[in-house]
Amino acid sequence: MFGSGVLKGLGVTLKEFLATYIDDIKQVPSRYSGGKEVIDQSNVGEQDGLFTIQYPEERRKLPERFRYIPMLLYETNAETDARDPRCTACGICAKVCPPQCIWIVRDKDENGKPITRPAEFYIDATICMNCGLCAEFCPFDAIKMNHDFEIAAYKRMPQLVFDLDELSVPVSYYARIRPTDYEEEEAARRAKESEKAAAKPVEKPAKPAAPAAPSSAVAASAPAAEVAPAAPGRRTPEEIERLKAEAAARRAAKAEGGEAAPAAPAPAGVGSKRTPEEIERLKAEAAARRAAKAAGEAAPATEAESEPAPPPAPAASTGRNRSPEEIERLKAEAAARRAAKAAQGDKE
Amino acid sequence: MTAPVETVMQTLPFNDAVPGAVLEQAKTGLVVAPDRVLELARYLRDEQGYDYCSMVTSIDWPQYLEVVYYLYGVAQSKEALVLRVRLADKGNPVMPSLTPVWPGADFQEREVYDMMGVRFEGHPNLRRILLWDGFDGFPLRKDYRESYYEEDSKPFKSRHPDGQHNWAEDRAPWKDNVSFPVGWDPDLWTSPQVEYRRIMGVDEGPRNGTDLRTERILVNMGPQHPSTHGVFRMVIAIEGENVVGLEPEMGYLHRCHEKIGERNTYIMNIPFTDRLDYISSMSNNLGYVLAVEKLMGVQVPERAEYLRVIMAEFTRIISHFIAVGFLFNDLGAYFTPALYGMRERELILDLFEGVSGSRMMCNYMRFGGVFADLPEGWIKRARELVWNRLPRVMEEFENLLSGNEIFLTRTRGTGVLTREEAVAYSMAGPMLRASGVPYDLRKVAPYSIYDRFEFDVCSRPEGDVWARFRVRMDEIYQSLRILKQAIEQLPEGPIMPPGKKQYQVRVPAGEAYSRIEGPKGELGFFVVSDGKPNPYRYHVRAPTFINLTSLEKMTIGHKVADAVVILGAIDIVLGEVDR
Numbered sequence: 001m002f003g004s005g006v007l008k009g010l011g012v013t014l015k016e017f018l019a020t021y022i023d024d025i026k027q028v029p030s031r032y033s034g035g036k037e038v039i040d041q042s043n044v045g046e047q048d049g050l051f052t053i054q055y056p057e058e059r060r061k062l063p064e065r066f067r068y069i070p071m072l073l074y075e076t077n078a079e080t081d082a083r084d085p086r087c088t089a090c091g092i093c094a095k096v097c098p099p100q101c102i103w104i105v106r107d108k109d110e111n112g113k114p115i116t117r118p119a120e121f122y123i124d125a126t127i128c129m130n131c132g133l134c135a136e137f138c139p140f141d142a143i144k145m146n147h148d149f150e151i152a153a154y155k156r157m158p159q160l161v162f163d164l165d166e167l168s169v170p171v172s173y174y175a176r177i178r179p180t181d182y183e184e185e186e187a188a189r190r191a192k193e194s195e196k197a198a199a200k201p202v203e204k205p206a207k208p209a210a211p212a213a214p215s216s217a218v219a220a221s222a223p224a225a226e227v228a229p230a231a232p233g234r235r236t237p238e239e240i241e242r243l244k245a246e247a248a249a250r251r252a253a254k255a256e257g258g259e260a261a262p263a264a265p266a267p268a269g270v271g272s273k274r275t276p277e278e279i280e281r282l283k284a285e286a287a288a289r290r291a292a293k294a295a296g297e298a299a300p301a302t303e304a305e306s307e308p309a310p311p312p313a314p315a316a317s318t319g320r321n322r323s324p325e326e327i328e329r330l331k332a333e334a335a336a337r338r339a340a341k342a343a344q345g346d347k348e
Numbered sequence: 349m350t351a352p353v354e355t356v357m358q359t360l361p362f363n364d365a366v367p368g369a370v371l372e373q374a375k376t377g378l379v380v381a382p383d384r385v386l387e388l389a390r391y392l393r394d395e396q397g398y399d400y401c402s403m404v405t406s407i408d409w410p411q412y413l414e415v416v417y418y419l420y421g422v423a424q425s426k427e428a429l430v431l432r433v434r435l436a437d438k439g440n441p442v443m444p445s446l447t448p449v450w451p452g453a454d455f456q457e458r459e460v461y462d463m464m465g466v467r468f469e470g471h472p473n474l475r476r477i478l479l480w481d482g483f484d485g486f487p488l489r490k491d492y493r494e495s496y497y498e499e500d501s502k503p504f505k506s507r508h509p510d511g512q513h514n515w516a517e518d519r520a521p522w523k524d525n526v527s528f529p530v531g532w533d534p535d536l537w538t539s540p541q542v543e544y545r546r547i548m549g550v551d552e553g554p555r556n557g558t559d560l561r562t563e564r565i566l567v568n569m570g571p572q573h574p575s576t577h578g579v580f581r582m583v584i585a586i587e588g589e590n591v592v593g594l595e596p597e598m599g600y601l602h603r604c605h606e607k608i609g610e611r612n613t614y615i616m617n618i619p620f621t622d623r624l625d626y627i628s629s630m631s632n633n634l635g636y637v638l639a640v641e642k643l644m645g646v647q648v649p650e651r652a653e654y655l656r657v658i659m660a661e662f663t664r665i666i667s668h669f670i671a672v673g674f675l676f677n678d679l680g681a682y683f684t685p686a687l688y689g690m691r692e693r694e695l696i697l698d699l700f701e702g703v704s705g706s707r708m709m710c711n712y713m714r715f716g717g718v719f720a721d722l723p724e725g726w727i728k729r730a731r732e733l734v735w736n737r738l739p740r741v742m743e744e745f746e747n748l749l750s751g752n753e754i755f756l757t758r759t760r761g762t763g764v765l766t767r768e769e770a771v772a773y774s775m776a777g778p779m780l781r782a783s784g785v786p787y788d789l790r791k792v793a794p795y796s797i798y799d800r801f802e803f804d805v806c807s808r809p810e811g812d813v814w815a816r817f818r819v820r821m822d823e824i825y826q827s828l829r830i831l832k833q834a835i836e837q838l839p840e841g842p843i844m845p846p847g848k849k850q851y852q853v854r855v856p857a858g859e860a861y862s863r864i865e866g867p868k869g870e871l872g873f874f875v876v877s878d879g880k881p882n883p884y885r886y887h888v889r890a891p892t893f894i895n896l897t898s899l900e901k902m903t904i905g906h907k908v909a910d911a912v913v914i915l916g917a918i919d920i921v922l923g924e925v926d927r
Contacts, residue, residue, distance in 0.1 A: 005751025012748040013684055050691060063698075065705035065723065091508035096851040098616035100504050103511030114509065122513035131619035131711045136719070137851040145705065161513055180723070 020049030064178045067132045067145030069125050070102075072167040073174050083168065086142035088116035093134035093143050101127035102134065121164040126156050141185050147177045365391050376859050377416070377430025382443040385433055386470075389417075389449040397421045398429055399771050401450035403861065403872050404457055405887040406464040408490045412436045415443060415466055417453070418861060418872075422771050422780075422787050428861070435466065438489075445471035452774025455897050463488040463606070473546065478599035478926060481540045484529050487604050494607065495525040501882040502612055547585040547593025547900075562587040567908070571600050575678050575912040578922030582899075582911065589907045594900040598893075601926035609886035614640055614715070614853050617886065621873075622709040624888060625924040628667045630659040630700070631866045633713035638795060639862035639873035640715050643855050651841040652717040653797045658730070658834050659712060660796075660864075661827040662700070665738070666693045667867030668820040668827075671778075671919035675817060676749065678916035679758055685749060692741050695733055702726055715853055717844035727835065734831045742824060750821070759814040763902040763914035766811055773898040776891045777869025778823065779918060781807045782815035789865035796864075800837075801830045813917040820919075852881055868892050868919055888927060892920040 053060055070093070074085040089106040107119035135144045146169070153159035175182040360370040361378065369384035380388055392398040398419040407414045417431040435441035445468035447454050457468045458477040465486035468474055475481060485492050496516040498504050506514075517525075528534065543550065548564055570581035579600035585593035605624065609617050621636045622629035634656055641648065648656075673689030697707040702723050704712040712719050749755060765775065770783035780787055786807040790798040806822035808815035857879040863872040869891025876885035895918050903911045 002753055005753050005756070009748045009752050012744055016688070050687070051694075063702040063705070063723070065703070065720065066701060067705040089509065092851065094507040094511060095503040096613075096615065097503070097507075098612060098619050100502055100507055102507060103513040104508045105511055106509035120512070122511070124513065129619055130706065130709065132705055133615065133619070133711075133851070137849065157515065163513075 016049060018049075023049040023051070062147050064180055066147050067130055067135070068149045069128055069130065069146050069151065069162065070123055070132075070134050070143050070167070071146040071169045071174075072121060072164065073142055073144060073171050074168050075171055085117065085164075085168065086140050086171075087118050087121065088140055088142070089114075089118040089121075090116070090139070092137055092139065096133045096137050098131055098133065099127045099129050101125075101129075118164060121167060123162045123167060125151060125160040125162055141189075144174055144178070144181075362388060362391065362396075365395065374432065377432045379432050379434060382433050382435060385431065386444045386446065386449065388431070389446050392419065392429065393449050396429075397424045397426055399423055401446070401453050401456075401774055402428075402863065402870060403874065403887075403889040404446075404453050404460060405874055405885075405889075406460045406466055406488070407876060407885045408464060408488065410490075413438055413441045413464060413466055415460060416874075417446065422785060425787075425792050441466045442469055443467075444469050445474070447471055450774065451772050452894060452897055455894060462486075465489065473595075475542070476599075478602045480599070481542055482537075484532075487607055488610075492607075494604070496520055500611070501880075502616060544583055544585070544593075544595060547583065547595055549585070549593070564592065569908075569911070570597075575915065577674065577916070577920055578925075580920065580922055580925065582915065584903075584908065584911060586908060591903050591906055591908060591911055594903050594911065596896050596899055598896070598922070599926050601922045603927070605888065605927040606886050610883055612883075613881045614855055614883060615851060617883070618713065619709065619711040621888075622711055623923055624890065624927065625667075625866070625868060625871075625892070625921045626708055627670055627921055628663040628867050629708060629710045630663040630712060631667075631864065631871060633710065634660050634796070635862060635864045635866065635871045636873045637713040637715055638864060639860050639875045640853070640855060642860035642862055643858050643875060643877055644715060644853065645856075646716040646845055648716055648796075649842045649845060650839050651721075652843045654834050654838045655718050655722070655843065656713060656796055657798065657801075658831060658838070659700070659703075659710075659718075661831050661834070662696050664827045664867040665824050666696050667919075668778075668824050669693055671820055671868075672745070672749070672817060675813075675913070675916045675919075676755070678912045679755060681755075685745075688741070688745070688748070692738065695737070699726065699730055699733070702729075714844065714849075717842075721843050727838075730831075730835060734828055734835060738824075738828055742821075742828075745821070749817075756814065758910075758913060759817065759917075760810075760812060762813045762906060762910050763917060764810070764812045765898055765902055767809075769898065769901060770811065773901065774894050775869070775898060776895060777866065778816055778819045779869060779895050779898075781805065782819045783811035784809040789863060789870060793863070795862065798830075801833050803829050813913055816917045855879070855883075863889065866891055868921070868924075869895060888924075890924040890927060892918060893925045893927075896920065896925065 072085060072087055074083040076082075077084050089104055091104055091106075094100075094102040094104050101124040103120070103122040103124075104118055105120035106114045107117040109115050130145070132145050138144075151160070171182075360373055362370055366384060366388045369380055369388040370378045371381050372379040398421050400420045400422040401417060402420050403416075403418040405416050407416065412434045415433045415435070417433075419429045419431065420426055433443050435443060441464075443466065445453070445457055447457060447468075448470065454472070455477060457471055458474060460466050461468060461471075461474055462476045462478050463486060476483060479487070487494070496519075498506070498516075498519070544566060548566060564585050564587055567584045567586055568581055569584060570576040571579040573581075576582065581597040581600075583595045583597055584591055605620065608620060612620065617636060618633055621632040624632045669689035669692055670686075673686035676685040677683060700710050700712075701707045703726060704710040704719060765773070765779070765783050767784045770780050770785060775783065784807060786805045788805040789795070790803075791805050803826045806819045806826060808819055855875075855877040857877050859874075859876045861872060861874045863870050865871075870889065871891055872889030874885070874887040874889065875883050878884040899915065899918065902914050906914065
């Protein structure tokens with residue numbers, strides 16, 4: 001019969017229409033009383049009708065491997081509350097990053113010798129393509145992919161250029177969002193530690209403190225001898241044991257008291273838990289830092305900034321073949337512009 | 349001690365038939381004299397059975413420009429034959445167009461002209477295809493520098509160890525980042541007008557010996573048009589409701605993927621391939637890693653091979669669900685079938701997210717293996733989908749769509765492409781198989797471990813939109829069949845070859861072209877290495893880009909409304925078309 005195919009199809013849509021309501025009614029008390037904020041979709045395949053999640057009231061349960069913008073992990077020193085970043089500024093993440101959105105400044109000690117610690121660390125979230133290669137190839141488990149995807153902002157600069165402060169999260173946060181990975185890494189680290197501790201006294205009894213981190217990448221980036229024993233990535237076995245115990249205690253506390261106990265006494269709060277005020281404050285601080293730095297570097301240029309900026313030299317406008325000097329000059333100009341802008345903002 | 353030139357010439361292939369055409373038998377193919385290439389091409393097609401011109405690309409070597417043709421036989425299955433035409437004069441590289449022999453080379457030769465500046469004599473419509481008319485320069489030449497040029501290759505030195513964040517806009521402020529040709533005055537410039545003389549029949553004069561005729565009207569469908577699946581423009585010449593000429597205009601999403609790829613290191617390209625056909629990123633990953641693995645010669649562990657096949661087949665299901673759903677969108681069945689297709693896709697994307705961390709931009713394959721092993725519970729969910737849910741949904745889809753009389757009336761006999769035309773136009777994938785050519789790379793030239801699975805090649809003789817729909821539906825069943833076998837057989841074991849994970853892979857110098865049966869057709873990756881950390885040349889054979897070549901052929905004679913359906917049946921994804 002002509003038209004039977006159409007009717008059959010309409011029957012399917014009717015069935016779907018009803019099934020959607022039936023599925024929904026089954027969830028009525030829990031879903032609409034506000035008690036079910038995070039929806040675990042792992043059994044959604046058994047539903048017949050349509051399944052939608054009413055974001056932002058409801059949220060999906062994110063899989064552990066979910067990746068968004070990277071974050072930097074730090075351990076918290078129990079005595080001083082100081083942050084001890086895992087990052088050693090070796091630069092592998094910056095080298096493997098496909099869109100080249102990672103900028104790292106390696107720290108220096110008072111003699112000007114580079115040390116294995118980042119002084120500044122930027123990730124440009126407007127460029128980041130969330131590929132996760134940085135986390136995959138970091139030899140120190142220092143950079144990991146965050147789950148926090150709600151980072152919408154009104155301005156690209158400075159809000160979406162995350163600096164060291166904004167990127168830093170305590171290890172406990174990482175252990176919470178990606179427990180499986182965390183446990184695996186800790187187990188591997190423990191295994192390595194015990195191996196090293198066993199091997200050390202036999203091989204080289206002369207050396208008292210063994211470098212804890214895999215040394216090849218560090219050796220490439222910084223002379224190992226210069227590093228103070230307390231520097232990140234150079235923990236002694238005792239320290240590591242202590243940190244591990246702490247982490248275990250933290251985990252235990254959390255398991256008992258849920259979220260009641262703060263994960264870490266970090267002053268600025270943790271990645272996803274930052275309040276808007278804090279973010280504003282951090283942004284302002286970061287901007288001020290940058291401005292101060294730029295002003296320090298380009299002091300003579302800032303003085304000239306009161307009059308209109310000089311027009312670029314004709315040679316500069318070709319774009320295609322810029323000489324290093326020109327680039328330097330442009331950079332200085334840009335820094336001066338930023339500094340002037342920041343200074344203006346302060347006045348207002 | 350070199351043999352006399354005459355003797356060498358005589359031992360070269362095809363010297364008897366087309367004397368002097370082949371200049372040299374290189375390891376990577378036959379070097380052909382530019383003036384004899386057309387003759388040789390005719391001979392190869394007519395006498396030797398190389399009826400399928402799969403890929404045309406070009407390489408900018410220091411001494412010359414090289415245009416490369418990859419030929420295959422489809423009617424009688426044949427291995428690759430590579431023709432290479434070397435053009436020493438970079439200022440004015442000219443060679444004859446091979447479109448008279450293989451019409452499928454049309455868009456690809458235009459792309460070579462656009463990107464590398466090689467002029468093809470005798471090409472029917474040689475103008476820029478991805479970039480805008482009036483663009484200056486040829487981006488894939490090695491001396492071309494883009495607006496925000498920083499360095500020739502990544503990683504950039506400014507990032508570490510003194511990596512002060514700065515904006516590209518600050519380094520090269522607006523208006524300083526563009527360069528104008530010498531003597532060019534922006535105030536005097538007007539954009540070039542494309543007249544579409546061919547499809548408007550401007551040069552034809554009065555037809556039927558009389559001036560009394562319907563006026564031809566030029567209609568732009570797109571770039572902002574819901575039926576074009578993205579930013580794509582069909583320039584249609586119509587007489588009344590009838591389409592009499594059509595020209596696809598693309599490139600609105602062009603980002604010079606290949607130039608980016610040449611700046612990147614090898615591993616950096618994997619996440620970029622996700623963005624080609626963004627519906628099926630797993631397949632793109634697979635095609636690219638296979639090409640690089642060909643050069644590297646690594647052995648992929650068993651479990652990784654199975655995981656790759658599982659992901660690729662899930663991707664095919666996703667892609668076909670979307671294709672079928674949106675075909676109905678184009679037919680006016682607004683969003684119900686598309687929504688049902690999307691819903692099943694969500695469940696598969698959940699699986700992808702669980703294993704790779706991202707739903708669409710999976711970035712899952714690595715050279716020699718895959719990124720990560722399956723998380724806990726993954727197989728259980730996959731089994732539930734493959735054994736229970738998807739077969740059930742397919743039944744529902746058949747009930748909903750297959751018997752629908754309106755659908756059948758609209759699609760039967762619409763956009764017919766005969767067997768010969770489909771091969772000549774280098775159609776690939778479901779487009780080719782719907783025209784009665786049972787050519788599936790998983791069977792013809794098995795890659796990965798596809799030779800271990802039992803499945804059928806789906807083919808239909810009709811060659812119309814309905815046949816394309818049917819082939820896609822049937823392929824979902826076949827994909828489920830492969831998935832069942834792969835999940836059952838999935839072995840335990842490592843997912844990467846032994847050794848430390850490398851972020852700087854060593855790729856020996858050479859050239860590799862790998863083609864896989866992507867969901868939308870033959871997806872090829874062409875990689876030339878010179879031993880450095882970055883590929884020297886990186887080219888993507890995008891199936892839907894080349895499938896668009898036949899759009900005009902299929903559409904002429906139909907109504908405007910059918911043009912939408914015919915385009916929908918090609919299943920284009922602009923991320924891949926425009927690259």
